Amino acid sequence: MLNIASAQITSSAAASAFFARWADMATWPQWNSDTEWVRLDGPFAAGSTGVLKPKGGPKTKFVIAELADDRFVDVSKLPGARMTFDHRVTETPDAGTGVTVTVTLTGPLSRLWNAILGKGIKATLQQDLEGLKAAAEASRTTRSTTGSLA
Template sequence: MKTIATAEITTDVPAAAFFERWADVATWPQWNTDTEWVRLDGPFRTGTTGRLKPKGGPATKFVITSLVAEREFTDVSLLLGARLTFQHLVTEDSRGRTVVAVQVTITGPLAFLWTAVLGKGIAAGLGGDLARLEAAARTAGVSA
C-alpha cells in the first residue's frame, strides 16, 4: 500500500454535517473540484456501489467499504489493476472540536502507473477539497 496524500482539518462544524455532505453524493462536485459527477446504486452505507466520473477521465466504479456514522467513511475506486482508497476519519479533539482526517492510498499491481497518472493531482487538491467540504458542511443545516 502506498500513501498518495493526507489532509486534516479541525473545525467547530459537527461530524453529522460532514456525513450529510458525503451521503448526498450529487453535491460532491461542489467541493471536490476533480469530480464531474457521482451516483450511488443504493443507500449511503457499507457495501453500496456507485460510479463517479473524474474530470478528464473515464467513469469509474467504486464501493463504500466502511461507513460508521459520524466516525468513518471509506470508499474504494476500482481502477484497472489497482484500488484507490479514500479513508475519512472523524474524531473529536480534547476541546470538543471535530477533526476530519483524509488519507488516500493505492494498492495493486498497477499502483505505480495510477500513482504517476493521478498522484500529483490528488495530493495537490486534497487540502482544498477538504476546506471546501468544511464550508459545504457548515451550510448543510446540521446544528451542533
C-alpha cells in the first residue's frame, strides 16, 4: 500500500454534519475543488457504487467500501490500482469533532498512479477538507460547549 496524503481538521460541527455532506454527493463540487461532479447510484450505504468526474480527468467508478458511525471509506477503481479515501471522524466533548482523511493506493500500477495523481492530491487534500469543514459548520448541526448536539 502506498500512502499518498493525509489531512485533518477539528470542527465545531457534529460528526453527523460531516456524514450529511458526504452523503449529499451532488454537492461535493461546492467544497471539493478537484471534483467536477459525482453521481451515487443508490443509497449512501456500504456496497453502493457511483461515478465521479475529477476536474481535468476521466470519469472514475467508485464503491462505498465501508460506512460506520465513525468512518466512511470509498474506493476508486483505476486501471491496475485502487485509490482509497478513508474518512475518519472522532467526537470529543473538549475538542469538538476531529476529521482525518487518508488517501492510499494499492495494486500493481499504484506507483504509476501516484506519479500521475499524487502531487495534485497532496496539494489540495487539506484545502478540500477545510472546505468540507466550512460546509459542515454552515449546517445547523453543531456541537454546544457541553458536547451535546445543538
